[in-house]
Amino acid sequence: MKIQRITYLSLGSNQGDKTKNLQKAIELIDEKIGAIKKIAAIYKTPALGFDGDDFYNTVIKVSTYLPPETLITTLLKIENELGRARSENGEYINRLIDIDILLFEDEIIFSKNLIVPHPRMLQRKFVLVPLEEIASNILHPIEKKQIKICLENCDDSSEIIKIDETLVRPIPLSEKYNYIAIEGNIGAGKTTLANLISDDFNAKVVLERYSENPFLPKFYQDKERFAFPLEMSFLADRYQQLTDDLAQFDLFKNFIVSDYYIFKSLIFAKITLQQDEYALYSKMFNLMYREITKPDLYIYLYQNTESLLTNIKNRGRVYEQNIKPEYLQKIHDGYASFIKTEQNLNTLIIDISKLDFVNNENDYEIILKKIKKF
Incomplete structure (x- = not known):
């Protein structure tokens, strides 16, 4: 029997029908990655690092048997399938969907294609707020502090608004x-x-x-x-x-x-x-x-x-x-x-x-x- 492990993924969209984009990503993650255990609310935040439309962001808890390197490769394929476009010079641009690995169990990973925990997650309120909603007491593997404490210590002053629209969790x-x-x-x-x-x-x-x-x-x-x-x-x-x-x-x-x-x-x-x-x-x-x-x-x-x-x-x-x-x-x-x-x-x-x-x-x-x- 394969070993199931828990990962937390951040999802964001600032183009088209943003809620629909998030829902499509969730459905593909359910099909190709593993069972989705929890979904946070949707939060609207301004674009960070570039001039763009507001983002809809959420965080999901997923049980997967994929190893980290395979997980990131599969997530990139899901982004491409949903129409994600990337800038040639690596600058931030508007995007239909953006999926990041925040945490993978309590592992610390530094590889060519993947860094976990996500290196900028502690500076981003649009990540920490939905993550705290579904994983308040989880420890950050490097900081050794609970996510709720990490959120309290976050100095991101960006406005973040919880919206009324909800996402549907696929039932495994x-x-x-x-x-x-x-x-x-x-x-x-x-x-x-x-x-x-x-x-x-x-x-x-x-x-x-x-x-x-x-x-x-x-x-x-x-x-x-x-x-x-x-x-x-x-x-x-x-x-x-x-x-x-x-x-x-x-x-x-x-x-x-x-x-x-x-x-x-x-x-x-x-x-x-x-x-x-x-x-x-x-x-x-x-x-x-x-x-x-x-x-x-x-x-x-x-x-x-x-x-x-x-x-x-x-x-x-x-x-x-x-x-x-x-x-x-x-x-x-x-x-x-x-x-x-x-x-x-x-x-x-x-x-x-x-x-x-x-x-x-x-x-x-x-x-x-x-x-x-x-």
């Missing part, structure tokens, strides 16, 4: 949902996505223990003989894992993501079992299903059959190499029927047929955006 997945279940066909990327989300949001991850099932390789060699023991063993293991793992965590305080939902047991059983076996199996399933905690969000990753077969081939599990397209279509049809009839689940279907979220970070961000905005 870890606050929006307590339990997400990710489903999909064989080779859709359920486990990969669950692990990525777990890393990025410090979630407890629950992964299906398929590799520990001794009947799985036998099933692909002789489906008729081993279908029933395979499905029963999967059902028992999924039930035990979900009840044990979910019971250990407070679903109101912890964020959990799993790469399966127990209803897949019934979907696969309907495909693989004989009618009389399925009748017995479904009775057992229904007894267990009542006891399972339902996810706050059920995600179904749809991928076309051609892509699934490519993924299955690339991951190289020997017992999967003879899977037929018809079998994958039956599984998809089973999921489609379940999603259509199960009205009590909060279901999001994401078509990933043209996305490679494993190797392309932008594709992964597309998926996260869909989940956050659902």
